Amino acid sequence: MNALLKVDGLRAGYGQAQVLFGIDFSVGEGEVVTLLGRNGMGRSTAIKCLFGLLEVTNGSIEFAGERIGGLPSYQIAKRGLGLVPEGRQIFPNLTIEENLVATARARSNHALKPWTLDRVYGFFPRLRERRANLGSQLSGGEQQMLAIGRALLTNPRLMVLDEATEGLAPLIRAEIWHALGELKAEGLSLIVIDKNLRPLLDLADRHFVIEKGQVVWSGDSSALRADPRVVHEYLGV
Ligand SMILES: Nc1ncnc2c1ncn2[C@@H]1O[C@H](COP(=O)(O)OP(=O)(O)OP(=O)(O)O)[C@@H](O)[C@H]1O
Numbered sequence: 111m112n113a114l115l116k117v118d119g120l121r122a123g124y125g126q127a128q129v130l131f132g133i134d135f136s137v138g139e140g141e142v143v144t145l146l147g148r149n150g151m152g153r154s155t156a157i158k159c160l161f162g163l164l165e166v167t168n169g170s171i172e173f174a175g176e177r178i179g180g181l182p183s184y185q186i187a188k189r190g191l192g193l194v195p196e197g198r199q200i201f202p203n204l205t206i207e208e209n210l211v212a213t214a215r216a217r218s219n220h221a222l223k224p225w226t227l228d229r230v231y232g233f234f235p236r237l238r239e240r241r242a243n244l245g246s247q248l249s250g251g252e253q254q255m256l257a258i259g260r261a262l263l264t265n266p267r268l269m270v271l272d273e274a275t276e277g278l279a280p281l282i283r284a285e286i287w288h289a290l291g292e293l294k295a296e297g298l299s300l301i302v303i304d305k306n307l308r309p310l311l312d313l314a315d316r317h318f319v320i321e322k323g324q325v326v327w328s329g330d331s332s333a334l335r336a337d338p339r340v341v342h343e344y345l346g347v
């Protein structure tokens with residue numbers, strides 16, 4: 111399979127503190143991949159590098175056959191990478207609808223079905239009902255749907271979700287997992303970072319376990335299910 115995203119030897123950090131010590135992973139077209147690991151192991155740091163939010167010290171990031179490491183964030187987004195960031199980061203003083211259209215972008219050079227405002231409202235009907243409400247007036251679950259809807263409206267080819275179910279009630283979490291399953295079914299490639307292993311095992315094709323800024327294990331869901339040692343040693347559950 112040709113990789114849509116290929117990360118090789120990624121190194122990065124904050125000032126003098128190196129956090130990533132040569133991370134390698136890849137995502138195929140239509141594939142769902144996870145980055146697993148305990149708190150503070152460097153998953154969000156790797157994501158910041160993908161989106162040009164943190165300088166890459168060394169290594170290469172290739173997306174759709176093109177090197178994107180070092181490009182400014184807007185150029186990376188334009189090439190089809192969509193981010194649902196840690197902490198959601200919606201605009202509190204904009205309405206749902208304003209949040210959605212603020213960063214919307216027409217579909218570029220890929221075959222996925224285009225996302226429009228109407229389609230996002232169909233996907234998350236709650237957002238339509240509350241379209242005139244300010245970001246600050248939303249529940250955690252609504253904010254999360256908004257963050258996902260906003261990323262979908264950039265018409266990504268690969269969407270990255272960093273802790274998308276964090277702090278949500280179980281029923282809302284289930285809704286988010288269901289939504290991600292639907293996105294996978296229509297061929298969207300995903301990188302999902304989450305603390306809940308069980309839904310990740312059901313959803314994802316492959317997993318990369320990160321420990322102290324390096325990938326220490328990778329494999330598919332059946333391999334991970336069959337290896338409780340990995341789960342215990344690196345994920346602490
Ligand atoms: N802005 C920052 N400045 C300095 N150090 C940071 C910064 N952000 C993260 N770090 C440090 O980098 C390391 C990796 O953090 P990162 O956010 O990538 O972890 P993570 O794997 O996403 O875990 P989690 O989200 O569960 O905390 C941690 O030691 C963290 O303290």
Ligand SMILES: [Mg+2]
Pocket residue numbers: 153154155196272
């Ligand atoms: Mg994180």
